Amino acid sequence: MYNFDVEKPTSIADAVAALGREEAQPISGGQTLIPTLKARLAMPSVLVSLRGIAEMQGISTDGQGRLCIGGGTLHAVVAKEAAAQYPALAGLAARIGDPAVRNRGTIGGSVANNDPSACYPSAVLASGATVVTNAREIAADDFFEGMFATALEEGEIVTEVKFPIPEKAHYEKFIQPASRFPLVAVFVAKFADGVRVAVTGASENGVFRWTDAEDALSSNFDAGAIEGLTVDGGGMISDLHGSGDYRAHLVGVMTKRAVAALT
C-alpha cells in the first residue's frame, strides 16, 4: 500500500471534521478497503478510522420498537446480540465471511460500500430500514443506488441503521464457491402490512426489491405463490460463476426457500 496518515476520532463530529481533509477516506472494518489498499488500487492521503467512536457502537431498541445498530458494530456482535429480537438478521451476520471477517467488519462499512454481493444490504432493504448518517436519515429504498453506489454524500458517515422488526423473516443464501459471497441471496421479511423481498448478489445494479414476488406473497404468504414468477436474466451479473439466467433462476429458488422456511 501507499503511505497515508491515520486519524482515529472518538466522536462523530471529529470524524466528520477529519473527513474534510483532502483525499480523506473513512475506514470502518476495512474488509474491502484494506485489500484494495494492499493492491495499490486506492491512494488516500488520510484514513479516518471510525472504530474508536463509542456512539457508533452497539445495539439498542428505540421508541418505535426498531432495532438500532450502531454503524461501527461488528458482524459478530450483531450475530450474538440481535439473535433474540431479530433472528434472521443475526443469522445473516453470523454467516458473513469467516470469524476473522466477522470480528473486523461492520454493518456501517458494509452498507456504505454497497458491494453488489454483500449480505447486509438485502436485510436493510427488505426490512425497510432507515440508514442514519451524521447529517440525515435515509430510507433504505432511497439509499441503495446501484453497484457500489449509495445516496451518501462525500464525507457522510453511516452512524446507525434502524431496523423495523418484521413478524417473521428469513435470509436464504447461495454462495459463490470461491469468495463465499452470495452468488444470489434473498431476504424475505413479512410485516403486518405486506411482504418485502430483497435480492443481493444477482443484479448488475446491486441489491434490489423483487416487487412481483412481494405482491404475490403479500396476498398469499406461501412458497407456491411465486411459482411461475420470474426475474429477467438480462440485467443480472454474468461471470465465471454463473450466467445471468442462472442467477435469475436462483432468485426464484432462494425466494421460495426463504418463504418455505417461514411457513
Next chain:
Amino acid sequence: MPKDGGIGASSKRREDIRFLTGEGNYTDDINLHGQAYVFFLRSDIAHGTLNSVDTSAAEAMPGVVKIFTGADFEAVGSIPCGWQVTDKHGEVMQEPRHPVLAHGKVRHVGEPIAAVVAESLSEARDAAEAIVLDITDLPAVIDMKEAVKAGAPKVHDDLTSNLCYDWGFVEENKGAVDQAFKDAAHVTTLELVNNRLVANPMEPRVAVGDYARGTGDHTLYTTSQNPHVIRLLMGAFVLGIPEHKLRVVAPDVGGGFGTKIFHYQEEAFCTFAAKACNRPVKWTSSRSEAFMSDAHGRDHVTKIQMALDKDNNFTALRTDTYANMGAYLSTFAPSVPTWLHGTLMAGNYKTPLIYVNVKAVFTNTVPVDAYRGAGRPEATYQLERLVDKCAHELGVDPIALRRQNFITEFPYATPVAVEYDTGDYVATMDKLEEISDMAGFAARRTASEAKGKLRGFGVNCYIEACGIAPSNLVGQLGARAGLYESATVRVNATGGLVVMTGSHSHGQGHETAFPQVIAEMIGIPEDMIEIVHGDTANTPMGMGTYGSRSLAVGGSAMVRATEKIIAKAKKIASHLLEASEGDIELKDGAFSVAGTDKSVAWGDVTLAAYVPHNYPLEDIEPGLEETAFYDPSNFTYPSGAYACEVELDPETGHVTIERFAAADDFGNIVNPMIVTGQVHGGLAQGIGQALMENCTYDSDGQLLSASYMDYAMPRASDLPFYTVDHSCQTPCTHNPLGVKGCGEAGAIGSPPAVVNAVLDAMRSGGKDVGHIDMPVTPARVWAAMNG
C-alpha cells in the same frame, strides 16, 4: 496389534512439532545481513512487443539499489527445459528461449519485465511504478485449437508455429488401431477438457540470493522440491556457475504439489543480482504473483475413443489431445502429456491396441507443468470417464465392464511401452464394493429423493506409475537428467545415525518414515536416527521429490547404504566377538554369534569404528559412513478403485460429496497413518479439481481467476469423511522395500469418480447428458439439467 515402531507402525510425525508450533524454518524466515528486496514489474498484457523499458525516473527513487531489465540478461542463458520430446516424424520439439526478464516481447500476463532491487519492498514497488513501458499490443493466442491454425499469431516469432510437438505413441500401432476401430462392434467417443489448475501450496515461492565476494561462493535459498536439480540447471545452463561454487538450500518447504520442482526466473535473478549488487537479494511471492507466475497444471483438451467387440471386450483405444504448454517450456512440461500420460493409457485394462496423439501448444498463458499426478490424472480421467460412457451406451454395469476387461496376470506388458510388475485390480474393486457400502446405496438414494435431492454413485479405477526410471531408459525418452536417488548414512560414535538424503520433504513426512525403515533394519529406536535433506552442501547429489518417488527410490538408496553399514559393522563385530563374520547376526540392536550367547551391542560396535583401539585396521578402514545411489529398474505401479457418492440439488445444481471411498494398493506400507494422510490430501485436490477449481483466461489473455475471490479452493466443509483402505497389498517386485508410492493417488483417482457420480445422479433425475466438464459447478450442472 499395531506396531509401536519400525516398518508398519503409525509413528507420529516428528516434524509436525515444529510445523504446528511455528518453529519451522521456511525460506521467508531467512533474513541475511544487509539484504535488499526485489520487486518484479510484471506484464499486465498477454502478448505485446516490448519496445522500451525506461528506468531513468525509477533509478532516482528513494532506496533503489539497482534496476534490471531484459537487456541485463542478454548474455545469460535461457531458463532450461529438462525434457526433449521427439515428435511422430522424428523431429525434436520446438524449444523457445526463456529469458530471465522479458526481452523484445512479453508473452503472458505475469511475465517479469523489470526487477527493482531496493532497501525495502515498498521502495522497490514504488520505483517499479515509475518505470515507463512502451509495449505494442499483439493479438493474444489463448485457445489451443486456434493457436495451431495456419496464420495464427505466433507466441514465438522465431519458431515455425505455435505447435511445440506432435507426438504419436506408439506410432507403429496407429494402423492396427485404426483397423480395430473399423472392425469394432461398438465405438464410444468422448470429448472432454481437463481443467487448468493453480497448485496453491500454502507457502508461496521465495528466493534469497547471497554472494560471498571474498570466496566467490554463491548461495541460493529457495522453496524447491529438488535443490540439486536447481543447482545443476541454474548453475550449468543459466548463470554459468560451477556446482562447487554454488550451494542451493531448500529448508522447510510448505507444500509443493509439483509447482516447486521447476527452475524459475526469480531464482536465477536473485542469485545473479546478489553478485551484481554485492548484497543478499530476497524475493517473496505474493499470493497474487503466485497465481500468475507459479507453473499451472493440467489444461488438456481431448477426444478419446474406445473400440469394443460384440462381447464388450476392449479391442482398441485412441486419443487425440491438445496439451497447453503456456508461453514457455517449464522444466518438465514436455514430459507431462507424453511419457507421463501416454504410457498410462492402458489403465487397468488389457486393451491390446492403443494409440495416443498429443499436440503440445504454445499460448500466451502462464507455463503449464507437473501438478500432483502430472499426466496420470489426465490419462485416468479420460479413460475412466470413457469406460463409464461405454457401459451406459451398452447398457451394462460400469463395474462389471471394468472387471471384464481387467488385467489379471502379472507381469503385464502394456501396448504403451510399460510393464506392470504387480497388481490385483479385482481385489481392490472387491474391497471398494465393501468399504463404499454399495449395497446400501439404493436406500440412501431413496432417502435423498425424499428430500428432493438426486443421489449418484460413481466409481473409477486408476493405475499410476511412480518413481519414474531407470535413468538409461528416461534418457532415451528425452530426459536431460538421471532419475536415481542417493543417501549417505553416517553412523556416529555412540550409535546414532544421520541419513543425508537426496529426497526432499515438503510435507510428506520423510523425517518420520525414513527412520522407521532403518530402525527396523538395525533394531534401534527411531529417535536415534535423524534425516538431513534440502541442502546441496551436506547431501549427496539427488533428484529430489516428485512423482511419489521418495520412499520407492530415495528409501531404496537409504536401504542400500544401510546394508553397507550393516555389512561393515558385522566385520567389526566379528573382530570384537572373535568369531567368523558369517556367524554374526544382527537383531534388536545387538550383534551375536549364531548358536551362542556371545553378543556385542550396536553402540559398542559403532564406538569401536571411531575409537579403533581393538579394531581390524589391517582389513577395514575406521569410521562407519556409507553412500548409495539407487537407480530403479522400473516404475512402480500403485493402483486402486475409488467410489464417490454425491447428492445433487436439482433446483440449484449444487453438488455435495456425501461419501468417498478409496481402496488403494500401495504395496508394502511403512507408516499407515502418513499414507492415509497422503490419500486424504490427494482426494481433497482431486475433488477440488472435479467440483471447484478452474483457472480461466479471457480471450485477451487476462487471467480471470487471479485470486481466491474467483479461484475456488476446496475447504474442509466441502469434503466428506473419507473411507480409506490400503489393505490390498501386492508388493513392488523390484525395490528392496516392496513399496510403490502413495502421494498422488488421491488426486489421480478421484476426479472421474466424482464426475461419474454426478452424471449418475443426473440420470436418476431423468437427464442423461453424456458428459459434463470439470469443474462441475452448480451453474454448469443447472445448465446441463436445463439444456
